[in-house]
Amino acid sequence: MKPLMVAAETRVVPGETVRVHSIGRVEARLDLGLGTLVMRHLLVEGVNRIEIPPDLRSAAMHVLVTLVGGKRILAHVDITNTDGHIPARLFLDDPTVTPHDEYLEVPYGMQSKRLDVCSFLLWMRPRKFDVAVVRAILNGKPV
Numbered sequence: 001m002k003p004l005m006v007a008a009e010t011r012v013v014p015g016e017t018v019r020v021h022s023i024g025r026v027e028a029r030l031d032l033g034l035g036t037l038v039m040r041h042l043l044v045e046g047v048n049r050i051e052i053p054p055d056l057r058s059a060a061m062h063v064l065v066t067l068v069g070g071k072r073i074l075a076h077v078d079i080t081n082t083d084g085h086i087p088a089r090l091f092l093d094d095p096t097v098t099p100h101d102e103y104l105e106v107p108y109g110m111q112s113k114r115l116d117v118c119s120f121l122l123w124m125r126p127r128k129f130d131v132a133v134v135r136a137i138l139n140g141k142p143v
Contacts, residue, residue: 012076012107014093017068023047023060026090028073042075042088046118052125059129060121066134067117068092074107074114090117097137
């Protein structure tokens with residue numbers, strides 16, 4: 001007899017961003033361990049395009065590309081999901097980020113804080129998605 005449902009198994013998976021498709025969708029190469037790498041489209045949890053005014057969408061996209069494009073990430077995902085589009089909570093895996101409690105959080109199962117992509121985009125909204133602020137933060141400079 002087959003089980004009706006498979007229990008979700010969530011964990012934080014390391015990976016690398018391959019391409020940013022939109023404000024809420026990132027393509028990433030995830031490392032599941034034991035030499036298993038998979039390419040998945042990650043839907044960034046919490047990012048809703050409606051929250052970003054139409055005149056700031058291109059600036060928000062530029063911020064997201066600058067923030068995670070080609071960089072190491074941590075994705076809190078359900079690893080039993082085999083769909084190509086997986087909801088994920090994304091964290092930037094970069095210890096040099098300027099610390100600020102409004103966008104840094106501790107990923108599930110870890111001890112140190114990382115930049116939460118959704119919280120960061122919400123933090124950037126009143127700053128009009130100024131990419132100079134993102135570059136300063138990524139370079140460890142005060143904002």
